[in-house]
Amino acid sequence: MLGGKSCVYKGSVSLALVILILLMVLILVSEKNPFHTSIFEMQRQFSVSSSVCNFAKGKWVEDRRRPLYSGFECKRWLSAMWACRMMDRTDFSFEHYRWQPEGCSVSGFERSAFLRRMQNKTIAFIGDSLGRQQFQSLMCMASGGEESPEVQDVGWEYGLVKPKGALRPDGWAYRFPTTNTTILYYWSASLSDLVPMNNSDSPPLIAMHLDLPPAFMRTYLHRFDVLILNTGHHWNRGKIEGNHWVMHVNGTAVNNEYFKDIGNAKDFTIQSIVKWLDSQLPLHPRLTAFFRTISPRHFRNGDWNSGGNCNNTVPLTRGSKITADGSMDTTVERALNGSRIKILDITALSELRDEAHISGSKLKPRKPKKVSSNETQIINDCLHWCLPGIPDTWNELLVAQL
Numbered sequence: 507m508l509g510g511k512s513c514v515y516k517g518s519v520s521l522a523l524v525i526l527i528l529l530m531v532l533i534l535v536s537e538k539n540p541f542h543t544s545i546f547e548m549q550r551q552f553s554v555s556s557s558v559c560n561f562a563k564g565k566w567v568e569d570r571r572r573p574l575y576s577g578f579e580c581k582r583w584l585s586a587m588w589a590c591r592m593m594d595r596t597d598f599s600f601e602h603y604r605w606q607p608e609g610c611s612v613s614g615f616e617r618s619a620f621l622r623r624m625q626n627k628t629i630a631f632i633g634d635s636l637g638r639q640q641f642q643s644l645m646c647m648a649s650g651g652e653e654s655p656e657v658q659d660v661g662w663e664y665g666l667v668k669p670k671g672a673l674r675p676d677g678w679a680y681r682f683p684t685t686n687t688t689i690l691y692y693w694s695a696s697l698s699d700l701v702p703m704n705n706s707d708s709p710p711l712i713a714m715h716l717d718l719p720p721a722f723m724r725t726y727l728h729r730f731d732v733l734i735l736n737t738g739h740h741w742n743r744g745k746i747e748g749n750h751w752v753m754h755v756n757g758t759a760v761n762n763e764y765f766k767d768i769g770n771a772k773d774f775t776i777q778s779i780v781k782w783l784d785s786q787l788p789l790h791p792r793l794t795a796f797f798r799t800i801s802p803r804h805f806r807n808g809d810w811n812s813g814g815n816c817n818n819t820v821p822l823t824r825g826s827k828i829t830a831d832g833s834m835d836t837t838v839e840r841a842l843n844g845s846r847i848k849i850l851d852i853t854a855l856s857e858l859r860d861e862a863h864i865s866g867s868k869l870k871p872r873k874p875k876k877v878s879s880n881e882t883q884i885i886n887d888c889l890h891w892c893l894p895g896i897p898d899t900w901n902e903l904l905v906a907q908l
């Protein structure tokens with residue numbers, strides 16, 4: 507029958523078409539093909555929402571377009587002790603990697619697009635020195651590491667001025683005038699409110715209110731559009747005693763067994779601040795809040811004091827992929843569960859990058875004539891990261907989730 511013959515004919519044509527399409531898809535998905543990124547862009551456009559994507563899962567890939575700014579140039583914002591390009595480190599292969607989340611793409615950071623998106627907005631980092639690193643990184647990313655005399659120091663608007671005799675202010679705030687974008691950092695190592703105690707002890711004791719967010723945060727929360735919190739490395743007995751901090755809960759000093767375990771005190775504080783911030787979010791509809799998970803340390807034997815080092819300079823000797831669903835930072839993960847605060851989970855992906863710390867670098871003597879070479883300061887820092895470096899990736903993941 508004529509009809510049947512035509513059916514068979516049509517069938518084989520469709521089969522051929524299907525095979526052809528399959529082949530094309532195979533070629534397009536192959537990593538070697540130049541259209542690969544556009545496929546990923548399409549995936550991004552079609553993905554339902556960014557929340558389906560776990561940015562912490564994925565892999566490090568080499569990318570010669572990294573770093574996003576030069577470590578020689580961003581002098582206005584990079585601390586000398588973190589600018590490894592200004593030290594005597596010779597291996598910079600760590601600068602040429604990008605984090606590729608699985609199943610979702612982070613569109614390349616482009617500073618003018620970023621600033622335009624952040625028009626009239628204020629981005630605030632509150633946390634310890636690793637938060638300060640992330641702040642410096644974002645300043646360098648947003649300015650491209652170029653001299654930007656137009657960027658205004660607006661610290662005074664937030665009370666961030668250096669008190670007489672202090673080494674530095676409690677934070678910094680800068681504004682990009684063309685887009686009216688403000689980026690600031692406030693130093694709060696423990697994310698708890700610190701209030702001098704009314705006593706005659708010398709040195710004076712400081713009440714550390716584990717259930718009260720820093721006064722700075724309570725005062726200025728209404729001015730923030732993006733807030734990124736972090737804490738972690740100051741939760742040890744040495745630091746707490748050295749700072750003369752006395753733990754308080756419900757307004758009174760606590761000295762029970764539970765809080766003697768510093769890990770418990772840390773967990774309690776993180777849970778408290780998350781609960782408080784979550785309760786504030788409905789009152790601050792413009793605010794998007796993140797809690798950044800802990801940044802891993804890589805002291806090989808012991809810590810700072812016991813000469814531990816991390817002198818590996820070869821990238822990705824610990825592997826390049828993270829496949830686990832959950833965070834390595836279970837304290838933050840659990841505290842955020844059920845809250846509206848987003849997790850900025852950087853722990854596992856940073857754990858793979860032991861070669862990107864400062865350790866192994868030496869500060870170049872500032873005045874070579876006065877300082878003999880045997881006096882250059884050897885840095886044994888396996889906690890902080892070289893900048894440009896890993897905190898740039900944290901910011902790319904932050905921007906992707908805004």
Ligand SMILES: *[C@@H]1O[C@H](CO)[C@@H](O)[C@H](O)[C@H]1NC(C)=O
Nearest residue numbers: 625626627628685686687729
């Ligand atoms: C800058 O943005 C703030 C809101 O964050 C707004 O109140 C202020 O009017 C803006 N200033 C200018 C000059 O656009």
Ligand SMILES: *[C@@H]1O[C@H](CO)[C@@H](O)[C@H](O)[C@H]1NC(C)=O
Nearest residue numbers: 622623624625626627685686
């Ligand atoms: C920024 O703020 C200014 C002044 O309040 C306003 O005129 C402008 O429309 C705002 N722009 C955006 C994108 O919000």
Ligand SMILES: *[C@@H]1O[C@H](CO)[C@@H](O)[C@H](O)[C@H]1NC(C)=O
Nearest residue numbers: 701702703704705706707713
């Ligand atoms: C501090 O203690 C003194 C004497 O005990 C008292 O007069 C003063 O009011 C106290 N100040 C505060 C702020 O509690």
Ligand SMILES: *[C@@H]1O[C@H](CO)[C@@H](O)[C@H](O)[C@H]1NC(C)=O
Nearest residue numbers: 717754755756757758760762
């Ligand atoms: C603080 O007060 C709350 C409510 O009264 C109570 O449930 C909690 O046990 C108190 N915590 C401490 C450490 O005193």
Ligand SMILES: *[C@@H]1O[C@H](CO)[C@@H](O)[C@H](O)[C@H]1NC(C)=O
Nearest residue numbers: 806807813814815816817818
């Ligand atoms: C790195 O540190 C280890 C342990 O301290 C040491 O044995 C090794 O010689 C060091 N390697 C380099 C290249 O400095």
Ligand SMILES: *[C@@H]1O[C@H](CO)[C@@H](O)[C@H](O)[C@H]1NC(C)=O
Nearest residue numbers: 832833839840841842843844
């Ligand atoms: C989050 O909380 C829910 C309900 O309490 C629980 O079933 C789930 O296991 C928790 N998830 C994590 C990652 O802790």
Ligand SMILES: *[C@@H]1O[C@H](CO)[C@@H](O)[C@H](O)[C@H]1NC(C)=O
Nearest residue numbers: 876877878879880881882883
């Ligand atoms: C540094 O070198 C000077 C002169 O060469 C020497 O006197 C001094 O003891 C050295 N210092 C150290 C810490 O080795």
